[in-house]
Structure formats: C-alpha cells, structure tokens
Amino acid sequence: MSIIADCHLHTSFSGDSEVPMESMVERAISLGLKEITFTEHMDLDFIYEEGEPEGFFEVDTDAYMKKLMECREKYSDNIRINFGIELGMQTHINEKNLAYAKKYPFDFIIASSHLAEGMDPYLKNYWEGRSKADSWHAYFAYIYDVVSSYDDFDSYGHLDYVLRYGPGGKEGFIFDEYKEDIDRILKQLISMGKGIETNTSGYYYKMGGPHPCREILMRYKELGGEILTIGSDAHKPDNMAQYFNEAEELLKSCGFTRYCIFHNRKPEFVKF
Numbered sequence: 276m277s278i279i280a281d282c283h284l285h286t287s288f289s290g291d292s293e294v295p296m297e298s299m300v301e302r303a304i305s306l307g308l309k310e311i312t313f314t315e316h317m318d319l320d321f322i323y324e325e326g327e328p329e330g331f332f333e334v335d336t337d338a339y340m341k342k343l344m345e346c347r348e349k350y351s352d353n354i355r356i357n358f359g360i361e362l363g364m365q366t367h368i369n370e371k372n373l374a375y376a377k378k379y380p381f382d383f384i385i386a387s388s389h390l391a392e393g394m395d396p397y398l399k400n401y402w403e404g405r406s407k408a409d410s411w412h413a414y415f416a417y418i419y420d421v422v423s424s425y426d427d428f429d430s431y432g433h434l435d436y437v438l439r440y441g442p443g444g445k446e447g448f449i450f451d452e453y454k455e456d457i458d459r460i461l462k463q464l465i466s467m468g469k470g471i472e473t474n475t476s477g478y479y480y481k482m483g484g485p486h487p488c489r490e491i492l493m494r495y496k497e498l499g500g501e502i503l504t505i506g507s508d509a510h511k512p513d514n515m516a517q518y519f520n521e522a523e524e525l526l527k528s529c530g531f532t533r534y535c536i537f538h539n540r541k542p543e544f545v546k547f
C-alpha cells in the first residue's frame with residue numbers, strides 16, 4: 276500500500292462510534308500510516324429516528340479539539356494528526372454551517388449529504404411514493420443545490436451515498452442515466468476548486484467499489500478534477516485504511532497519479 280494517510284475517521288466523539296481516539300491513533304501507527312485526519316460528525320438539524328437522542332450527530336467540538344491536540348502532542352514522534360470535520364450539508368442550514376466552519380481551525384472539512392430534502396436515505400420513507408430512479412435523481416439534485424449555495428468545505432464525501440440504501444441497493448443503477456445530474460455537480464466542484472472523496476467504506480458495504488463508484492471518479496478526472504481525498508470512514512480500528520490497495524489500483528486505472536492530504540485547509544499533493 277502506498278497511500279500514507281487515512282483522511283476520514285471517527286472516534287467516540289461521533290455518536291456512532293465508541294472508540295477512544297488513542298485506540299485509533301495506535302492502530303494507525305501500527306499500520307504504518309504517516310498521517311491521519313479525524314473527521315467527526317457535525318450534522319446540524321439532523322432528522323433523528325425514534326430512540327436516537329437529539330444531537331447524536333453533533334460533536335462537542337471544544338472537547339474534540341482538546342483531545343486531538345493532546346494526542347497530536349503525545350504521538351508527535353510517530354504520526355501526524357490532522358483536525359477535520361465531516362459537516363452534514365443541508366441548504367437551509369448553510370449559514371449555521373458557515374459560522375461553524377469558520378469558528379474552528381480545521382485542517383480539513385468534508386461536506387457530506389446524509390440527508391436530502393430533509394429525508395434520510397437510510398430510512399424507508401425516503402423511498403416511498405416514488406420510483407428508485409426518482410429517489411436517486413432527487414439525491415443528486417439536492418447535492419447540486421448544496422454545492423451551488425455553499426462553499427466552505429474541501430472535499431465532497433461519499434458522493435453516491437444514496438446508492439447504499441433503498442430497496443435492492445445499487446441494483447439497477449446505470450451511470451449514463453444519471454450523468455447529467457453527476458456532471459453538473461462535478462463541474463461545479465471543479466469550478467470551485469473543490470475535491471471529491473474516495474470513501475472505501477463502499478467495499479465494506481458490498482458496493483463492489485468505493486463511494487463514489489468508479490464511473491463518477493473517472494468522470495471527475497475526465498472533467499479536469501485534481502483534488503482527490505481518500506478515507507476509510509472507519510468508526511473502529513479494524514476498518515482503518517481498509518481496502519486502500521483496491522482503491523489505489525482503481526484510482527490509478529482511472530488515470531489518477533496523486534491524491535491530496537489537507538493541512539490548514541490547503542491541499543498537499545502526494546504521488547501514489
């Protein structure tokens with residue numbers, strides 16, 4: 276594996292992980308990674324399922340930053356630790372997200388769409404009353420609305436997240452039928468100088484590749500996209516840097532020769 280950093284990681288500061296930050300750092304060191312970027316969940320105004328406490332996906336950022344700075348110091352001889360956030364995008368909270376993004380000295384901000392039009396593709400109601408194709412189109416249309424109205428982020432996370440859920444999963448997805456939706460997102464990102472993420476959890480979720488899929492990654496490259504970030508989205512040590520070899524091969528076959536690690540919100544290019 277030549278990829279030296281995992282740039283999408285969660286710890287117990289995210290509602291859906293119970294792992295102490297130290298355990299993640301130690302795993303990264305044992306894997307030989309040179310850098311890691313923690314990207315805890317900050318999903319303001321999230322729609323919660325019954326039983327999920329309010330604020331479940333809102334990190335206590337002061338506590339998170341304090342812990343990260345301690346770990347940065349403690350492990351400084353062994354690994355570089357970057358301060359990131361996975362910011363949940365919804366157009367009606369752009370102002371709030373903007374204020375939040377400016378408030379902390381982040382190295383890296385991943386923009387993610389876990390919700391579209393106030394609905395969660397993870398839940399049944401997202402898919403009810405319309406075809407699967409319409410549900411997919413709606414998700415990509417929503418991401419386009421986001422990227423045309425908000426710009427304080429670095430890389431768009433798991434761009435085809437919607438394909439993970441819904442009846443039959445990705446079955447029936449034909450890239451060409453969504454090319455227009457995807458193209459306008461990618462063109463907008465490129466014109467803004469923003470990246471996209473290769474999120475290897477797609478392999479873990481049996482998508483047969485990363486999020487987004489090969490066609491979307493290739494299209495980003497074809498359209499002139501250069502800023503590619505890579506992360507496993509691990510919520511526990513075992514999943515860290517998982518499927519990085521597979522992702523590297525796939526990205527090279529799409530024509531990518533390098534990827535980015537963000538420090539102080541600026542991309543540094545690293546060759547495969």
Ligand SMILES: [Zn+2]
Nearest residue numbers: 361387432433
């Ligand atoms: Zn996510």
Ligand SMILES: [Zn+2]
Nearest residue numbers: 283285361508
């Ligand atoms: Zn994540």
